Amino acid sequence: MNATINRQYLLKQRPSGALQESDFAWAETPVPDPGPGGVLVRNVYLSLDPANRGWINDVPTYRAPVPVGGPMAGFTISRVVASNRDDLKPGDFVEGDGGWQDYAAYGPDDYVYRLPEGDDLIARISVLGVTGKTAYWGLKDIGTPKAGETVVVSAAAGAVGSLTGQIAKILGCRAVGLAGTDEKCRWITEELGFDAAINYRSEHVGKALKQHCPDGIDIYFDNVGGDILQAALFQMNQRGRIVCCGVISQYDTATPAPGPHGVPGLIVVKRLRMEGFIVLDYEDRRQEAERDLSAWVADGGLTYKVDVIDGLEQAPKALIGLLHGENTGKRMIRIAEPEG
Amino acid sequence: MNATINRQYLLKQRPSGALQESDFAWAETPVPDPGPGGVLVRNVYLSLDPANRGWINDVPTYRAPVPVGGPMAGFTISRVVASNRDDLKPGDFVEGDGGWQDYAAYGPDDYVYRLPEGDDLIARISVLGVTGKTAYWGLKDIGTPKAGETVVVSAAAGAVGSLTGQIAKILGCRAVGLAGTDEKCRWITEELGFDAAINYRSEHVGKALKQHCPDGIDIYFDNVGGDILQAALFQMNQRGRIVCCGVISQYDTATPAPGPHGVPGLIVVKRLRMEGFIVLDYEDRRQEAERDLSAWVADGGLTYKVDVIDGLEQAPKALIGLLHGENTGKRMIRIAEPEG
Numbered sequence: 001m002n003a004t005i006n007r008q009y010l011l012k013q014r015p016s017g018a019l020q021e022s023d024f025a026w027a028e029t030p031v032p033d034p035g036p037g038g039v040l041v042r043n044v045y046l047s048l049d050p051a052n053r054g055w056i057n058d059v060p061t062y063r064a065p066v067p068v069g070g071p072m073a074g075f076t077i078s079r080v081v082a083s084n085r086d087d088l089k090p091g092d093f094v095e096g097d098g099g100w101q102d103y104a105a106y107g108p109d110d111y112v113y114r115l116p117e118g119d120d121l122i123a124r125i126s127v128l129g130v131t132g133k134t135a136y137w138g139l140k141d142i143g144t145p146k147a148g149e150t151v152v153v154s155a156a157a158g159a160v161g162s163l164t165g166q167i168a169k170i171l172g173c174r175a176v177g178l179a180g181t182d183e184k185c186r187w188i189t190e191e192l193g194f195d196a197a198i199n200y201r202s203e204h205v206g207k208a209l210k211q212h213c214p215d216g217i218d219i220y221f222d223n224v225g226g227d228i229l230q231a232a233l234f235q236m237n238q239r240g241r242i243v244c245c246g247v248i249s250q251y252d253t254a255t256p257a258p259g260p261h262g263v264p265g266l267i268v269v270k271r272l273r274m275e276g277f278i279v280l281d282y283e284d285r286r287q288e289a290e291r292d293l294s295a296w297v298a299d300g301g302l303t304y305k306v307d308v309i310d311g312l313e314q315a316p317k318a319l320i321g322l323l324h325g326e327n328t329g330k331r332m333i334r335i336a337e338p339e340g
Numbered sequence: 341m342n343a344t345i346n347r348q349y350l351l352k353q354r355p356s357g358a359l360q361e362s363d364f365a366w367a368e369t370p371v372p373d374p375g376p377g378g379v380l381v382r383n384v385y386l387s388l389d390p391a392n393r394g395w396i397n398d399v400p401t402y403r404a405p406v407p408v409g410g411p412m413a414g415f416t417i418s419r420v421v422a423s424n425r426d427d428l429k430p431g432d433f434v435e436g437d438g439g440w441q442d443y444a445a446y447g448p449d450d451y452v453y454r455l456p457e458g459d460d461l462i463a464r465i466s467v468l469g470v471t472g473k474t475a476y477w478g479l480k481d482i483g484t485p486k487a488g489e490t491v492v493v494s495a496a497a498g499a500v501g502s503l504t505g506q507i508a509k510i511l512g513c514r515a516v517g518l519a520g521t522d523e524k525c526r527w528i529t530e531e532l533g534f535d536a537a538i539n540y541r542s543e544h545v546g547k548a549l550k551q552h553c554p555d556g557i558d559i560y561f562d563n564v565g566g567d568i569l570q571a572a573l574f575q576m577n578q579r580g581r582i583v584c585c586g587v588i589s590q591y592d593t594a595t596p597a598p599g600p601h602g603v604p605g606l607i608v609v610k611r612l613r614m615e616g617f618i619v620l621d622y623e624d625r626r627q628e629a630e631r632d633l634s635a636w637v638a639d640g641g642l643t644y645k646v647d648v649i650d651g652l653e654q655a656p657k658a659l660i661g662l663l664h665g666e667n668t669g670k671r672m673i674r675i676a677e678p679e680g
Contacts, residue, residue: 061609225604244607259599264565267584267616269401274614276607
């Protein structure tokens with residue numbers, strides 16, 4: 001290994017309101033040492049996810065908040081550079097929480113998963129990664145879909161949403177997606193096979209849901225919260241399920257909106273189930289999800305689109321753009337060439 | 341049968357805002373005919389439940405709204421007066437939806453359940469009836485409690501809440517109740533064995549929950565919605581469950597409050613499950629609930645209190661008082677003497 005400098009983005013301060021590029025600080029520090037039983041990796045792909053925004057508030061979520069002054073966290077695929085572990089050798093690719101930096105050191109107890117040799121890294125960080133598995137487990141395990149049911153998905157042209165609607169179709173459901181531009185709406189219906197799309201910026205969401213879900217909504221896969229959640233709540237069928245996957249509409253603000261009308265009244269009278277989940281909880285069933293997702297990709301039932309941005313330098317701007325909905329499909333940063 | 345007059349309360353109009361006695365109209369109509377395959381009953385006890393308020397809005401719930409001009413609906417225990425059914429004979433007692441009236445006729449397909457001979461009718465309309473089974477199934481099947489967990493119950497001196505906290509204790513949990521007077525708080529701790537009580541009118545609910553739930557809340561059994569739900573949400577533990585049983589704070593108004601802050605944000609990051617249920621869905625498991633509840637009453641683990649008001653005339657005023665929290669324990673109307 002020749003490099004001695006580790007370029008990083010540190011969390012400079014907790015955002016007050018909408019995230020700004022100036023909430024991050026660029027730093028150049030020495031490349032870390034793997035340490036006893038540890039491993040040093042070169043980050044190659046960095047996943048950008050709406051949940052990243054939640055990690056930097058001063059409120060513990062399913063993980064402790066990213067500390068101010070520390071490197072920004074993020075899911076990565078990385079190449080092993082030096083290893084003091086028997087199960088990893090230089091040149092192996094691993095999945096982990098490598099963060100917004102060139103290099104990361106994982107201690108012996110840190111989560112790191114070795115990828116099969118010759119793996120498609122782009123597929124691995126999108127359709128087979130956290131993104132794909134979020135769509136898969138959220139719909140399958142929390143949504144518990146039955147063939148013939150109606151599934152509504154928000155942020156349907158996003159990384160998770162675009163897969164969720166397609167999986168709903170594969171499982172025999174009717175899929176209706178909400179997205180923020182006509183182009184996104186066309187993409188999900190014409191290319192991904194959603195039965196209908198609603199442009200939530202130009203249409204009345206409640207009326208459009210009624211029109212496109214004549215039998216009501218059985219499952220609402222919620223990536224956004226806020227007004228769209230409220231509109232969906234009023235169209236839910238008895239015993240419907242609301243999969244609480246994310247809250248894009250509320251992540252990026254210091255003054256979150258009140259919850260939707262109808263909570264908990266409609267939950268009671270319609271016997272609804274609203275349930276959150278974290279994909280990492282399904283780690284022990286990884287093979288099951290990857291087997292199905294790979295098979296669906298192979299047989300053409302599941303299409304995925306990626307939005308690869310080159311250069312670690314772009315990470316803050318790219319995350320902000322993601323929170324504003326400028327992406328179609330899975331956004332990631334290519335920090336280095338895989339074989340670099 | 342000698343009586344020819346059926347005294348009734350009809351729903352005169354849908355309430356605009358808080359329920360008024362004038363929303364009901366007294367009527368005296370002929371006693372109905374049981375009809376082919378039907379049965380005529382004399383109503384004896386009428387259950388008053390917060391859910392009654394929801395049934396008279398112009399919005400279908402798990403049942404169609406009570407029609408304007410029709411008799412007000414309500415769970416009853418009644419004595420069979422005349423029967424054209426082989427399985428029921430005069431003198432039998434039955435459970436059903438007999439409504440706010442002296443007599444009801446059930447058609448051959450209407451829900452009606454014959455009580456065992458010599459049954460304790462007061463127990464049957466409280467701890468073994470809809471009330472007790474609501475506490476039982478809500479906590480057990482939706483809350484899925486584990487010994488050692490902390491269960492918080494709102495409207496804890498009410499009919500359902502007072503049983504829920506005691507069942508939580510029987511199942512090995514810590515029980516914390518919220519009620520609206522110091523007297524109710526003393527009753528649930530000193531007589532019912534709750535570990536702690538919070539007077540939500542005089543205390544800061546968020547701070548009090550933190551104090552009395554040092555390990556956080558695992559299950560919040562919600563009878564009220566609104567501010568108390570919001571305060572509980574912020575103290576929920578990871579993977580906590582919110583049993584959406586009722587919404588007393590929001591039933592009796594034309595302008596329901598927005599939902600709580602933290603929906604759906606906290607549901608996602610804490611992986612919470614919020615779920616509504618209707619006790620009637622558990623009809624096929626009736627024996628299971630009744631067996632446990634009877635055994636707990638017999639061994640002294642489960643105490644119940646009833647608030648019996650004499651006279652059908654009192655029903656509107658008694659329901660309004662219930663919605664304002666004036667009862668302790670299960671409120672009901674005695675329409676007639678059981679052996680009348």
